[in-house]
Amino acid sequence: AQTVTQSQPEMSVQEAETVTLSCTYDTSESNYYLFWYKQPPSRQMILVIRQEAYKQQNATENRFSVNFQKAAKSFSLKISDSQLGDTAMYFCAFRGGTSGSRLTFGEGTQLTVNP
Amino acid sequence: GAVVSQHPSWVICKSGTSVKIECRSLDFQATTMFWYRQFPKQSLMLMATSNEGSKATYEQGVEKDKFLINHASLTLSTLTVTSAHPEDSSFYICSPRQGAGDTQYFGPGTRLTVL
Numbered sequence: 001a002q003t004v005t006q007s008q009p010e011m012s013v014q015e016a017e018t019v020t021l022s023c024t025y026d027t028s029e030s031n032y033y034l035f036w037y038k039q040p041p042s043r044q045m046i047l048v049i050r051q052e053a054y055k056q057q058n059a060t061e062n063r064f065s066v067n068f069q070k071a072a073k074s075f076s077l078k079i080s081d082s083q084l085g086d087t088a089m090y091f092c093a094f095r096g097g098t099s100g101s102r103l104t105f106g107e108g109t110q111l112t113v114n115p
Numbered sequence: 116g117a118v119v120s121q122h123p124s125w126v127i128c129k130s131g132t133s134v135k136i137e138c139r140s141l142d143f144q145a146t147t148m149f150w151y152r153q154f155p156k157q158s159l160m161l162m163a164t165s166n167e168g169s170k171a172t173y174e175q176g177v178e179k180d181k182f183l184i185n186h187a188s189l190t191l192s193t194l195t196v197t198s199a200h201p202e203d204s205s206f207y208i209c210s211p212r213q214g215a216g217d218t219q220y221f222g223p224g225t226r227l228t229v230l
Contacts, residue, residue: 037221043206045159045221091158095219102149103210103219105158 002027004094006106013082014114020067021077021109023092031097034068034075039108040088048090051075053097082113118142121209121222128199129230136194136225138209144189145211149219150182153206165192199229 003026013019025034036048051059051068058066063080079086092106118141128134138148147166151159163179165171165186173179181203183195192211196203209222 035218042223043153044223045208045210047218047220050218098215101215102161102164107158 002029002094002096002104004092004104004106006090006092006109008109009107010110010112012112012114013079015082015084017082018078018080019082019111021079021090021092021111023075023077023106025073025075025092025094025104027073027094027096029096029098032101033095033097034066035093035095035103036064036066036075036077037091037093037105038086038088039091040085045091049077079111084113084115087111087113117211117218117220119209119211119220119222121225123225124223125226125228127228127230130200131198133195133197134199134227136196136207136209136227138192138194138211138222140190140211140220143211143213145192145213146189147212147215148184148186148192149210149212150184150192150194151208151210153208153224159208162194196227199227201229203227204229 005024032053034051038046049059049061049064065078067076089108091108093103095101095103120139122137150162153159162177163171163173167189171184186192208224212219
């Protein structure tokens, strides 16, 4: 079974600074997908970024980028130029490559951006 | 991203009554629907997975006779909590997916309070 671990229950950062959220996972599959979702106080889950394991290039989406280290099974999220609206719970998630695979979530990291 | 609606957004009911939650994917066809439950400050816990026109597959520990899932069409799925009790109070989130390799989106959630 796959597991996803987020070792930082809470983090804080000053507005405009950069913060990195950590995520490690365990799997025996070679083809899989990794995601970061954010859940703001509204509790709506929002996809932040997605990474296919077969791609060596790290995914980026505007201020959000990942550091995907396949051998180390590490998938960290970097948020640049943090904004107050980035305050949310962030979940790292894993999904296997086989048909019907479900998402496995980490425990989450509560990020607070301070003015 | 895709548009997913969930209704109602908040419901309060008396113990012993049944509550139906609707989930609609408004701009894509969901061949697979996932239903999650989330307790405060915790991660999402998968309850069941359903494919359109088929019976749902429930996770270990989730009572299939208590949480009835119907996925009769590619745009609508329902979760009915039967004979609800206070311990069923939680935040329920639907998550449709179009195809096996596609991104999984999330509904805005339903807060259920059982008195």
